[in-house]
Amino acid sequence: MPVETQPLHFIGEEIEVTFKRPPALEKSPECPDAFTWRGEAYEVRRVLSEKQDFSRRGRMARNMAPAHAQRASLHGSWGVGRFFFRVEVEGGRCFELYYDRAPEDSGDRKGNWFLRSELQAVGEQK
Numbered sequence: 001m002p003v004e005t006q007p008l009h010f011i012g013e014e015i016e017v018t019f020k021r022p023p024a025l026e027k028s029p030e031c032p033d034a035f036t037w038r039g040e041a042y043e044v045r046r047v048l049s050e051k052q053d054f055s056r057r058g059r060m061a062r063n064m065a066p067a068h069a070q071r072a073s074l075h076g077s078w079g080v081g082r083f084f085f086r087v088e089v090e091g092g093r094c095f096e097l098y099y100d101r102a103p104e105d106s107g108d109r110k111g112n113w114f115l116r117s118e119l120q121a122v123g124e125q126k
Contacts, residue, residue, distance in 0.1 A: 003048045005086055005094055005119040013037065015097065015115045027101050027111065031085040035097060037115050048086040048094065086119060094119040 017032035031050060034043045083099045095118055101111040 003088070003094075004122040005048060005096075006122055007096075008118045008120045010117050011037075011095075011115045012117075013115050015113050017097075017113045027081075029083060029099050031087060032097075032113070035113070035115070042089040042093075042095070044087045045090050046088050048088060050083070050085045052081060052083050054081040084116075094121065 016036045018034045018036075019030075020033045023029040031044060031047045034041060036042070081101045083101075084096060085098065086094065086096045088094050096116040097113060098116055099111060099113050103111060
């Protein structure tokens, strides 16, 4: 049964992730097995939920024909899309992290991982 969560506080920082087995498709990753934030390693104990968002933002939302934009919103297009994961780590803390497929620049075309927020289970008090 899925665990309901709510944001505890926003973090919005880039993180490093590790996989026991690298994803078959680098730009469409599974949830990582662990991540490092501010020098501390967190091992993912379980995935609470996951989702993808392929909506185009800003000027990217205006640079595609409507028929193509509709398909891209379902399947993604180059450099557009985010993969969100709500996870519980060893020790019981919960976080939301995501992979953003947008390249930072022409020298870094892989996208980046971010820790979006710390969460708490609904009904749990901190």
